[in-house]
Amino acid sequence: MVEEKPSKKRASSTEEKMRFLVEALSKWRVVEPWWQSERDPYRVLVGLLLGNRTSYALRQRYLPKFFEKFPSLDSLLEASEEELVEALRPFGLYKLRARMLRELAEKIAALGGLGAFLSLEPSKARELLLSVPGVGEKTADIVLAALFGKEVFVVDTHILRIAKRLGIVPSGSDLYEARRIMEPLIPRDKRIRVHLALIQLGREICRPRRPRCSECPLRPVCEYAAKKQLGASLSSLVARRASGPL
Numbered sequence: 237m238v239e240e241k242p243s244k245k246r247a248s249s250t251e252e253k254m255r256f257l258v259e260a261l262s263k264w265r266v267v268e269p270w271w272q273s274e275r276d277p278y279r280v281l282v283g284l285l286l287g288n289r290t291s292y293a294l295r296q297r298y299l300p301k302f303f304e305k306f307p308s309l310d311s312l313l314e315a316s317e318e319e320l321v322e323a324l325r326p327f328g329l330y331k332l333r334a335r336m337l338r339e340l341a342e343k344i345a346a347l348g349g350l351g352a353f354l355s356l357e358p359s360k361a362r363e364l365l366l367s368v369p370g371v372g373e374k375t376a377d378i379v380l381a382a383l384f385g386k387e388v389f390v391v392d393t394h395i396l397r398i399a400k401r402l403g404i405v406p407s408g409s410d411l412y413e414a415r416r417i418m419e420p421l422i423p424r425d426k427r428i429r430v431h432l433a434l435i436q437l438g439r440e441i442c443r444p445r446r447p448r449c450s451e452c453p454l455r456p457v458c459e460y461a462a463k464k465q466l467g468a469s470l471s472s473l474v475a476r477r478a479s480g481p482l
């Protein structure tokens with residue numbers, strides 16, 4: 237069967253751009269997130285909670301040490317506040333994070349343990365997560381995707397930047413508005429893949445500074461790239477005129 241290429245015709249509406257994006261990124265190579273190969277749900281849960289607003293390098297360096305000290309929810313419950321704070325110091329926001337992990341462990345223990353938490357309806361699990369201080373909607377939804385297989389489309393700062401540059405969301409949008417606009421336009425079974433692909437695109441190509449538009453699969457539908465191209469064409473026209481005969 238011959239694979240159809242995404243149409244190069246300039247898409248103008250949000251729906252058209254999103255259709256193009258989903259199609260183009262379905263062929264984009266995606267690095268599997270670490271949680272897909274992690275079998276211990278405790279590590280997935282705590283890793284995602286501590287991974288929020290923590291650099292990749294910090295996570296790589298300090299998460300294994302944290303899990304050596306606290307290998308289970310029970311170990312979090314048994315730890316003193318000082319021990320937790322000390323172990324969380326390298327991650328920053330350590331007091332808030334210590335309180336977050338302690339409250340989460342208490343709430344899950346009150347339910348009957350991690351098994352009981354994992355058998356909750358996703359909406360109930362989300363409620364519980366959001367009732368823990370320091371857990372926001374973005375983190376709760378990533379946990380739902382990782383542990384409950386929920387087909388959500390979570391918007392982070394990379395995705396928001398790309399969406400604004402493409403002209404899919406208004407320039408003043410926040411993460412939540414971007415999600416409200418984009419999520420319904422992505423087929424459920426593609427939401428996690430598109431989320432991962434956009435994050436990768438944001439890290440490697442559509443970087444905050446000097447995006448590498450010439451290598452970007454979304455260029456045909458990108459307002460930012462079109463403006464940049466127009467600016468470059470005008471500059472070269474002006475330069476040609478300036479150097480031409482009077």
Ligand code: SF4
Pocket residue numbers: 398401402441442443447448449450452453454455458459460461
């Ligand atoms: S074309 Fe450029 S600005 Fe637009 S999404 Fe791609 S890298 Fe970002």
